[in-house]
Amino acid sequence: KNExxxxxxxxxxxxxxxxxxxxxxxxxxxxxxxxxxxxxxxIVSLFMLSSGKKKHGRLIATINIQEKHSSLHITASHPRDSxxxxxxxxxxxxxxxxxxxxxxxxx
Amino acid sequence: ETGVxxxxxxxxxxxxxxxxLRCSSQSGHNTVxxxxxxxxxxxxxxxxxxxxxxxxxxNFPPRFSGLQFPNYSSELNVNALELDDSAxxxxxxxxxRGPDTQYFGPGTRLTVL
Numbered sequence: 001k002n003e004x005x006x007x008x009x010x011x012x013x014x015x016x017x018x019x020x021x022x023x024x025x026x027x028x029x030x031x032x033x034x035x036x037x038x039x040x041x042x043i044v045s046l047f048m049l050s051s052g053k054k055k056h057g058r059l060i061a062t063i064n065i066q067e068k069h070s071s072l073h074i075t076a077s078h079p080r081d082s083x084x085x086x087x088x089x090x091x092x093x094x095x096x097x098x099x100x101x102x103x104x105x106x107x
Numbered sequence: 108e109t110g111v112x113x114x115x116x117x118x119x120x121x122x123x124x125x126x127x128l129r130c131s132s133q134s135g136h137n138t139v140x141x142x143x144x145x146x147x148x149x150x151x152x153x154x155x156x157x158x159x160x161x162x163x164x165x166n167f168p169p170r171f172s173g174l175q176f177p178n179y180s181s182e183l184n185v186n187a188l189e190l191d192d193s194a195x196x197x198x199x200x201x202x203x204r205g206p207d208t209q210y211f212g213p214g215t216r217l218t219v220l
Contacts, residue, residue, distance in 0.1 A: 004149075033209070041144075041195050043211035086149055094163050095140070095209075097149035 003027050006087050006098035013105050019074040021101045023087030026068065034061050034072050035086040037100065043086075046072070077105045111200050111212035119218045120188050128183045128215045130198035136210070138162070138203060139181040141173060144195040144214075156181055157203075185217075193219045 004025045013019050023032070034046045047054050047061040049070065054061050058077075063070040074081055084100040112131045120126050132139050138157045142150035152165035156175035170186040179200070185192055195216050199209035 035211075041197070041214035041216070043150075043197060043199075043214075045208050045210065048208050088149075092163070094152045094155070094165060095142075095150075097142075097151070099147075099149045 002098070003091075003096040004087055004089055004098040006085075006101050008101060009099070010102045011104070013077050013103070015078060015105055015107050017077050017105075019077050019081075019103065019105075021072045021085050021087075021103070023070045023072070023098055024068060025070075025087075025089045025096070027089065027091040027096065029065075029089040029091050031090045032063055032070050033088040033090070033095075034070070035088060037084040037086060039083075046085075074103075077103075079105045079107050081105050111198060111210050113196075113198055113212035113215050115215060116213070117216045117218075119220060121220050122188055122190060124188050124219075125184065125186045126188060126217060128185075128196050128198075128217070130181045130183070130200075130212055132179045132181065132198075132200035133210045136200035136202050137179050138201045138207075139175055139179065140199045140201070140209065141181070141183045142197040142199070143167070143192075144197060145191075146194070150197055153183065188219045190219050193217060 049063040060073040086100045087098040140155040141153040144150040154164040155162045159175045175181045195214045197214045199211045201207040201209045
């Protein structure tokens with residue numbers, strides 16, 4: 001059993017749609033990260049959360065520590081948002097990663 | 108301010124060989140973590156170095172070893188390569204050992220034949 005579960009695994013959306021990606025974890029954590037990985041491997045850190053909610057442009061990330069659940073929302077999705085989105089949690093100094101959600105936004 | 112760089116970009120080795128991958132941290136960062144990402148999977152933590160000392164290790168055998176240098180650049184060494192070692196190897200640097208934002212390099216794609 002993975003410590004971090006993401007859903008859905010794959011997601012196709014029309015440009016402009018509101019998108020939600022979910023992450024559940026089973027360990028106590030000090031922080032949760034949302035990462036974006038484009039084809040070819042490059043990873044960009046989008047958010048680091050330990051409580052509440054953060055917003056950056058069209059991206060919003062929320063976390064509920066009691067329920068061990070986080071969501072990443074993308075408003076007004078765009079084809080350039082197409083990427084794999086990975087949730088990673090930090091129980092100590094070792095990251096546990098989800099397997100990622102592959103998002104494709106169609107023009 | 109330079110970002111995290113890794114070399115080489117791609118590498119092909121044969122089973123049993125040894126490989127060294129390199130990572131140059133973002134300026135000012137004293138912590139580097141290495142990850143292995145198999146195709147279609149999320150990254151798996153290999154180990155972390157903080158100020159030249161190992162600061163945590165994932166579930167990888169001893170043939171995976173590392174070094175961090177005084178300038179905080181880092182190496183990942185893998186001995187006795189196996190076919191299953193074929194993966195994307197990512198390094199990430201951060202400031203401190205805590206839950207800080209990690210900055211990832213572009214990765215090294217290793218293929219073991």
